[in-house]
Amino acid sequence: MTIAVEKVLYTARATAEGGRQGHTASDDGKLDVTLAPPKEMGGSGDGTNPEQLFAAGYASCFHSAMKTVARKTKQNVDDSTVTAAVGIGPINGGAGYGFEVELVVSLPNLERAEAEALVAQAHQVCPYSNATRGNIKVDLSVA
Known part of the structure; x- marks a missing residue:
């Protein structure tokens, strides 16, 4: 789509x-x-390299999406961080290269269940998440 x-x-x-x-x-x-x-x-x-630039962009954008969702739901995301790890490697038997991403989110002022729900909502809002959904593996975790 x-x-x-x-x-x-x-x-x-x-x-x-x-x-x-x-x-x-x-x-x-x-x-x-x-x-x-x-x-x-x-x-x-x-x-620097393109993967670092992609990681910086995705982490920043996802953090903004998370803050937007938190503002609407009145959740405290002070002192939160998002770390993006972007991996690159061969795909299709070495015929090309692809990415995978891991986003690790720290939300020290929220209970784990609240934090996981907020991260899931942000994943639906973030432009990077929308651009990559269904194209590359993106793992989300709450630290």
């Missing part, structure tokens, strides 16, 4: 040069990073 937005509120633009061993910058200059494959993939590890 393809998801279409009803109205575009913002469009981010970034340009990459050199692929995984290169440079990426946003059109407004707020993101400007050198890229290098991690040592685990045979690279120098001297720059």
Whole structure:
């Protein structure tokens, strides 16, 4: 199922040069990073990589979605964190590569059942979750 937005509120633009061993910058200059494959993939590890950028984006977006849901349900999410672990590896017998994601959420001011329900609701709201649903494995856990 393809998801279409009803109205575009913002469009981010970034340009990459050199692929995984290169440079990426946003059109407004707020993101400007050198890229290098991690040592685990045979690279120098001297720059960031697309998986780190994806992890940072997903964790931040999911945290915002969680805060939005919590605000509506009047739940205390002070001191909460979201950590995203993005794994990359071969798929289709090595014919390509794919991702898997683990989101670990810390909600120190909520009981476990409340926290798990909030995380499940945020997973329905988060744009990254909506974009990846049915495409990659995403594991959610409450720390």
